[in-house]
Amino acid sequence: MNQPYLIECHDLVREYKMGQVTVQALRGLELCVDPGEFIVLLGPSGSGKTTTLNLIGGLDRPTSGQIIVQGDEITRYKGKQLTAYRRDRVGFIFQFFNLIPTLTAVENVEFALRLTEKDGRAAAQRSRELLDLVGLADRADHFPAELSGGEQQRVAIARALANQPPLLLCDEPTGNLDVDTGRQVLQVIRDLNRQKGTTVILVTHNTAIAAIADRIIHLHDGVISQIQPNPTPAPIAELDW
Numbered sequence: 001m002n003q004p005y006l007i008e009c010h011d012l013v014r015e016y017k018m019g020q021v022t023v024q025a026l027r028g029l030e031l032c033v034d035p036g037e038f039i040v041l042l043g044p045s046g047s048g049k050t051t052t053l054n055l056i057g058g059l060d061r062p063t064s065g066q067i068i069v070q071g072d073e074i075t076r077y078k079g080k081q082l083t084a085y086r087r088d089r090v091g092f093i094f095q096f097f098n099l100i101p102t103l104t105a106v107e108n109v110e111f112a113l114r115l116t117e118k119d120g121r122a123a124a125q126r127s128r129e130l131l132d133l134v135g136l137a138d139r140a141d142h143f144p145a146e147l148s149g150g151e152q153q154r155v156a157i158a159r160a161l162a163n164q165p166p167l168l169l170c171d172e173p174t175g176n177l178d179v180d181t182g183r184q185v186l187q188v189i190r191d192l193n194r195q196k197g198t199t200v201i202l203v204t205h206n207t208a209i210a211a212i213a214d215r216i217i218h219l220h221d222g223v224i225s226q227i228q229p230n231p232t233p234a235p236i237a238e239l240d241w
């Protein structure tokens with residue numbers, strides 16, 4: 001028997017009402033993702049990439065259509081169920097790292113962990129382990145303003161992994177980084193995918209970056225225009241953009 005999909009999106013529509021005008025950000029998106037896949041959503045500005053990611057991550061709800069994650073229809077979730085879904089099953093990484101400036105690196109990670117881990121000492125230890133995983137053990141006690149952009153983004157990755165989500169959603173994670181630093185961040189995400197089996201959906205408008213995926217989903221005007229399998233993902237060390 002085939003393994004079930006991790007995520008299924010069926011006929012997803014997201015409309016925004018702007019006075020008299022209705023903007024159709026998504027117009028019937030169909031997408032299935034296997035567990036352990038590394039997917040890139042590629043498309044020009046305004047094509048619906050962030051909208052798709054926010055819907056799958058439970059940050060937003062569709063106008064119509066269904067999203068099923070690990071067999072659960074999350075589009076039926078409201079309130080507490082949706083909060084628990086975001087907390088336990090999804091890690092988010094954004095273009096602007098969204099760290100809390102008054103907390104150190106390790107405290108930023110711990111903050112996310114304490115949503116589920118009540119034992120303070122265990123949370124502190126696990127936060128340091130997560131920072132070690134992204135190569136930042138020696139920066140744990142620095143504040144965000146004392147870290148480079150790439151280091152801040154790696155703290156954000158450690159934070160996203162706090163509750164061991166099966167799914168990591170990354171919205172232009174290298175959009176604010178130089179190429180060298182961007183490669184380091186992509187490598188951390190890719191290693192997590194390959195070594196821990198974390199499913200990744202990464203949004204970009206950059207075709208060079210898209211080449212690292214197992215599958216490239218091309219988005220145009222709120223629908224998928226092409227699904228491109230990529231049997232030989234590009235080595236990140238050789239990427240340039």
Ligand SMILES: Nc1ncnc2c1ncn2[C@@H]1O[C@H](COP(=O)(O)OP(=O)(O)OP(=O)(O)O)[C@@H](O)[C@H]1O
Pocket residue numbers: 016018023024025043044045046047048049050051052205
């Ligand atoms: N809150 C909103 N209200 C009204 N329209 C919106 C809203 N959010 C997004 N849109 C519109 O929906 C469409 C898709 O937006 P989305 O943010 O998903 O694009 P994107 O592919 O992520 O673009 P970018 O690469 O610029 O981030 C765009 O036309 C956008 O203007």
Ligand SMILES: [Mg+2]
Pocket residue numbers: 049050051
């Ligand atoms: Mg976007």
